[in-house]
Amino acid sequence: MPTSAARLALLEEMTIYQAQAQKAQLLAALAATEALDLDLAAVPEIDTAGLQLLLLLKREALQQGKQLTIVGHSPNVQRVLDFCHLASVFGDPMLISAQG
Numbered sequence: 220m221p222t223s224a225a226r227l228a229l230l231e232e233m234t235i236y237q238a239q240a241q242k243a244q245l246l247a248a249l250a251a252t253e254a255l256d257l258d259l260a261a262v263p264e265i266d267t268a269g270l271q272l273l274l275l276l277k278r279e280a281l282q283q284g285k286q287l288t289i290v291g292h293s294p295n296v297q298r299v300l301d302f303c304h305l306a307s308v309f310g311d312p313m314l315i316s317a318q319g
Contacts, residue, residue, distance in 0.1 A: 223254075224252065224254035224255060224256045224286065224288065225248065225251065225252035225254065225255050225256070226255075226256045226258060226290070227244075227245070227248045227255060227256070227257055227258065228258035228260070228261060228291075229241070229257070229258070229259055229261065229262050230261045230262075231262070231263075232262065232263055232264040232265070232269075233259075233262055233264070233265040233266070233268070233269025233272060233273075233296075234264055234265065234266045234268055234269055235266060235268040237269075238268040238269070238271075238272060241269075241272055242272055242275070245257075245272060245275075245276050246275075246276070246279065249276060249279055249280060249283070249285060249287070252285070253285050253286065254285060254286040254287075254288070255280070255285070255286070255287050255288070256288050256289075256290045257276070257287065257288065257289050257290065258289075258290050258291040259289055259291055259292055259293060259296045260291030260292065260293055261291075261293060262293045262295065262296050263293065263295060264295055265295060265296050265299050266299075269299075270299065270300075270303060270305065273289075273305075273309070274305075274308070277308065277309060287309075289309055
């Protein structure tokens with residue numbers, strides 16, 4: 220029987236200033252489950268360091284045979300993913316919070 224995915228909601232910026240701590244947090248969350256729903260609906264800002272973290276997490280999930288799903292996108296996250304043509308890399312529908 221499939222287990223439900225663990226959910227992790229990030230509430231702070233995904234920038235170079237948070238990258239080291241977020242890397243540890245994200246990899247630990249992935250290690251603790253077979254499926255991770257990552258909610259980015261409240262992320263106010265993302266830069267290339269944040270994108271690198273998302274790509275790292277996606278790669279790790281694939282290598283470990285785990286499922287990673289982004290289940291929420293703030294308007295800024297959506298803009299950056301679109302601008303960098305990375306939305307299709309994650310393959311998740313773009314879900315935007317009503318607050319955006």
